[in-house]
Amino acid sequence: MTHPVLSNPLRPAILAAARSSRVRRLVTTAPPTRRLVDRFVAGDSLPAALAVAEGLLASGRAVSIDHLGEDTLDPDQARVVVDEYRALLAGLGAVRERASTVFGGDPAVEVSVKLTALGLSLGADGPRIALDRARAICSAADTAGVWVTVDAEDHTVTDDTLQIVRELRRDHPWVGAVLQAYLYRTEQDCRDLAGAGSRVRLCKGAYDEPAAVAYRDRADVDESYRRCLRILVKGDGYPMVASHDPAMIALTDALCSEAGRGPDRFEHQMLFGIRDREQLRLAGAGRRMRVYVPYGSQWYGYLMRRIAERPSNLRFFVRSVLGRD
Template identity: 55%
Template sequence: MNPLRPVILAAAASPRMKRVITGTPMTAEIVRRFVPGESRAELAPVVRALLGSGRLISVDFLGENTTDRARAEATVAEYLSLINELAAADRPPRPDDAAVPVEVSVKLSALGQALPGDGPAIATDNLRTVCIKAAEAGVWVTVDAEDHTTTDATLAAVRALRPEFPWLGAVLQSYLHRTRDDCAEFAGSGSRIRLCKGAYREPPAVAFQRAVEVSDSYLRCLEILMHGCGYPMVATHDPALVSAAERMAAESGRGTGEFEHQMLYGVREAEQLRLAGAGHPMRVYVPYGDDWYGYLTRRLAERPANLAFFLRALAAGPDQTSGLPSLRRLRKSHR
């Protein structure tokens, strides 16, 4: 695992680091690698290009940890407008039983889950509003995972709405110790589960810390999903896990259209195109919006190459980065 990962994830929670990084003009270069735009207008050509290439999409309006009711309602309104626009997008013809090409991903903390008092109930009601619009438009919805403190409330919301929207997807993170049991519960008929490794800073009491442990857990969880009755969504860029998914699918008797691969926008583009060209459902997670800081830092923490790219961009503008704390100082302050 990237030794700088804990440092970078600690920076994600640092207001000072956020001010420095978001105020640096050269940051735009790395942001655009992972976030194609801040508005639906900037998002639209990316959606057209991805769908035109034979890939599927899952669009996320960036935002999390909302503690303002009006902001949560504004996020719902943005999702409703987004779904309208995605429904109108040209989609390549697909068999009737194929995966829905267009999906939105939603973080419940952006819909009000952290509001004082009845935040989880507010978020669930807001999710229902988004699902109603999505059902009318022929768009899927998947509920994103966040840090472990939200897992119980998030899965409770999914349980509450699945009788009404059986296609509602959920995300499970293999680095959490609990995820094997969650996979067993949610691998039922018709369920959609996106399995990822996990991108938040979690304590050893609840999450595996070593990369090999996280990958081993991923394989155990994926085996449960592949032998279940649902629709596994294999969200990984790890070549070994991509190959393992193909092998497990064959062993469990799944056809090509009975599971899908998922990768992030801006990561392993050639592999995405290879999978799509080979006839595999390949969905790209596409974020947009101006609240990109938390998303960016998690992407930097995942791979050293991402961090190196970002530091080169910062080094190109030293006048703008004189206030940036050194990585050595950050590491020392977060031991």
């Protein structure tokens, strides 16, 4: 899940640092970093992630669990990722059975999957490899009674990602797709994916995309998000509104009310560690509220995108490093 873009003037430099092996070593070995990681990541291990999921479900919120990792160029590592998801799904199946439902008859538990972690970038055969491994994860999810959403990544893999989603939906029509509002193409993608039963998570976007393919100004991104949201709400699918922005949350409720969408026909989504009180308020008001919960040791890229998105996250990180938090 990706959220507010371009609100941090240092964002380009931070995202460049995310690609630097030298900065990665510095950040990942600094003891204060752990304090920021713990704010946004549900631990390094599967048991830690399951414990967080169980707590969120008990509070009336649903969950989407993501095993962190992307840009896998090692076939053996891609197989390890599939094995981790199988273990995660088995654990979530047990959590789901113990937790009271918060979404009526729909799964309150899902996993989010990045296709580059499954081998999408492994040359010409990458899309086939990623599809086969995503199918294995979806079959395991079926057994566990858990949904799967295929996450968005940078624009260079968007076509392959959406094609794989279409292929997965042949056997698993509940598979979710993620669209990023800052891409120029996303309005048309929303129209294409707004059909009956189609679950679509709409987020703003957090990758450092060029002006040739994406809006760079925050106001333009916000306006694109509004246009895309209207398309999804007017369609026949199931919008998953991934935003922490109070204006977008209010607009969602207004548009859904105008379209006659009851609270069981859309959901709000937010990131673990961000706006916890607002998450609880929405859940308490009878809204479907799902929390995106990442876990695992490959947290560096995810953490840097969170820092890049919001100046408050950067301030929190600096205070932690200086020992002032």
